[in-house]
Amino acid sequence: MTIAPSLALATISAFIYFTLFEALNTPAQELLFLPLDTRMRHRAQEFCGGVLASFGLGLGGLLLMTLNHYHLSVSHVALAAGIIVTLQFVLTFCLGPRYRHLLEKSLQRLALKPADLEAFLHRIEDTSVLIDILRSKTDSTVLMALDLVAMKPHDKYLPIISELAGSASEKVAARAISLLGDRQNAVIEKALIDTRPVVREAALRSWCRLKKENSVRQAEEALADPFLFDTALFCIVSYCGFPGALIAYPKIDSMLKSDSDDERFRVARLLSEIEVPGTGAVLKRLLNDTCHRVRIEALKAVAKSPDPLLIPELIENLCDFDARSLAIKAVDAISACTDGAAIIDATSQEQPYAIKAVLLRSLEYARDDLREHIWKSFNSSDDIRMKIVAANIFKRLRLKKGRSDFVPEGFDAVIDDIVGKAGRVSRAATEGGSCSVLLRDHARLMVEMLISVLCVKYDAVELQRVESYLFGSNETLRANAGELLELILPKKTARQIIELALVECVSMGEGLSENTEKSLATIDNWCASIAKYSSILRENGGIMQDNEVYRLMSYISILKQVDIFRDIPADYLMTVAAIAVEHTLYAGEVLFSQGDAGDALYVVCEGEISIQSGDVEKARLGPNTHIGEMALLDDQPRSATARALTDVRLIRIAGNDFRNLLGSHPRITMALLSALARRLRETLNPHQAERHA
Incomplete structure (x- = not known):
């Protein structure tokens, strides 16, 4: 029996397409090239999907032209296709283990990012590749694969995950147990009596997550285990409902009243891990705790369970350099989940600029559209720094939205x-x-x-x-x-x-x-202060040196001549001047000695100071120079001794105040970093300066 040329052409075309084009192009989209680094993988994909696939199509066309001169039977075509398919199965079976070994070695060597594997998993439906990775003998590879399973769960993974729950590696076993479901109860129960605490902890979490109120007994028993106490308390509060509350809250109340900082810290850490409403009163108490680390942990909890009633406590913590970033995050969280009324009320009260700026900036993330209120704040403020905060909010919101849908009345x-x-x-x-x-x-x-x-x-x-x-x-x-x-x-x-x-x-x-x-006095607060300073100078040449405005403006004028403060706008230097204190040395006096703690930054206003290392004089510093900023930044002892050669007048900025200032004024921080970078470039030789450019 012969086959018509047209049917033969269609059959062989399909055969060529699936055996050559698909065989060559598909691996470019799958895991064949994953062991390579990103650049080589992209080149291989281009080669396979472009050159080889095109070559396969060309070869197929040539073969069709050759076969077009012959009358082929269906049996011949079927035989050829069967041979090719059989060959593919044999090669896959033989090369599969070799490929898995290559893949595992490559993953270990290259430490590929999980994002690469995750992107691959979203492109294919076949789960066998990930199962192969889960069978790896390397813990780091298995842990990465388990994280990917958590992103894309599938029933086919459960048998291998159940096996991994008994792994000799604590980390692998614990991670596998956390992914088990209801049908693996037996595996979880076995893990509950495991000798390894980390595995028992993971098993308790999974058991309580799956069994809810029916897990109260196991969780209560775990409270007796010192290692599992915190986890058991977390599970009781999070999963065990009302029966769990009857057990947990008396214990939490007892821990809150404890004189031990560790006990109160554990309560704060528990609240930072759970998202349970109605914890505002407890968090308020913890935010006012005398222990610093308790307050830090409580701030983490507020970010997860924001409560507008905690705004006063958050404002207090904004003044703490170490707690400031967490307090800002908590304020932003409150703004994002409320109508912003509590924050608006706080911004209307008398607050330092650094705090008001944080509160106003948080309104950008508010659930409701508060641009009208931000516009009112912009118009009503006499502080240009607050106006700039509001203006920048408008700029960012407009950049996000991409269109002008808010133009307030009277804008022009x-x-x-x-x-x-x-x-x-x-x-x-x-x-x-x-x-x-x-x-x-x-x-x-x-x-x-x-x-x-x-x-x-x-x-x-x-x-x-x-x-x-x-x-x-x-x-x-x-x-x-x-x-x-x-x-x-x-x-x-x-x-x-x-x-x-x-x-x-x-x-x-x-x-x-x-x-x-008189004209300047009507513009804003800062211009009014400059006008007052000018009036003092004009009337009595600055004799009224006890005047606060005169003192601050004089300090700002001096700071503007110092290189590390030169790029900071004078308006912002007001906050630096406010924490500065005048200090006087007489000739021969030592300002600080080598090895002393770096507790302050000094600016020389008048006189001359010698910087000595041992008996060697390293430098002489005169007016408009600064001393000691590096010790404040890296907490290292003074590297030299500073001694007055003449009577010296200095401005002293205390270390703690200076660090708090950097934390609350990003503009000052950036200007200071730029000045230090510039000074570093100047001290490097030309070759090094070019390399660091």
Whole structure:
């Protein structure tokens, strides 16, 4: 029996496609290339899916053209196909173990990221490859595979997971037990009496998770085991319902009242692991605990079970350098799961800038749309730093949303008012005197704030780009920023901003006039302080040195001349000046000795100090230099002795206050890091500087 040429052509085409094209291209999408590193794997995939697959198709076409001259029977075609399929099965059977061995060795050697395996699992339905990995003899490989099973559970994995529950490795056994289900009760019960505590702990968690209230007896018995006590208490609270509550809460109350810090810490850790409503009263008590580590653990719990009633306690913890990041996370969590009313109420109260900034910033994550309130805060605040926080929130929200769906009433009038005030500040800076630097910094901040708040109505992406150009160091980009701004904003507004940002304020006078002082006093709190400082200088030459405004402004003027503080806007240096204390040394006195603890940073205002290591003088420092910042950052002892050569006047910034300042003012931190990096570059030789660039 012969086959028609057209049928033969169709049959052989299908045969060629499935045996050559699929055989060559499919491995490019599967695990054949996984043992290779990412770059080689991509090249292999391109080669297999491109060159080899195309070659296979070409070879198939050539074969078709050759066979087209012959009359082939169905039996011949079937025989050829059967031989190819049989050959494939034989090769798969023979090469499978070899491949699994290669895969295991490659996983061990390359330490591939779980994301690579996870992406592969989402592309295929075949579970055999992961089962092969689960049979690995390497614990790290098996643990990685078990994590992937948790992401993509399947009944086919349960037999091998049950086997792994009895593994000699504690970590593997515990992880496997945590993945078992109801049908593996016998395996979990066996693990409950295992001699290894880690395995018993995992078994208790799985048992209570599956059996709920029916696991009360086993959990209560586990309370007698010191190693399992915390886990048992967690399981009773989390899984055992009302019967568990009758057991757990008396114990928790007893631990809370204990004089032992460890007992209260265990309660805080328990609350940080569970998400049970109604724990606000307990957390309030723990947040006011005298033990620092108890408070830290309680903050972790608040982030998981946020309660608006805890805002006062969180505000107190925001002042703690070590607890600040966790307190911020907890405040953000409260904002995200509530309408933000408690945080809005807290922002309306009298608070330091660092705390109000955190509270206002958290409203960005609020469940409800609070842009109207943020806009009110922007308009009502007399502190430009708070205005900048609000403006940056608008910018980030606009970047996320991608469209302008909120333009508050009177927006254009507010923008015109800000532009006008910035112009007045910029013109005042040209009158010179010791206030010139302070006013220039303030004018720049006003421009930054203006560009951010304009994102409410105009293209936020382009405005962000313009801002980076305007305040960058590349003069060409700065010039281009003006042209871009005119394309984004109304021409009048764009030209006013360009004039404020690009025109240098050249000091042409000796001080502010009385009329200028009056004009500045109506702009905001900072300008009013500068006006008052100028008035003191103008009237009596600074004789009133006991005046707080005079003291702070004098310190800021000195700090602006020191390289590590030079790039920090004067408005933000107010917080540094507020923690500074004047210190005087007489000639011959020692400021600190080599080996002393680094407890403060010093800025030299007048006089000269010698830096000595042993009997060798390393340097002499005069006015507008600083000493001791490295010891504050790395907690190492002083590396040299500082001795006064003449009478010296210094500004002292205490170490703890300085670290708290860095934690609560990111802008100061970034400016300080930039200054230290710049100084490091200057001290390196040219070859090293180029390498670190």
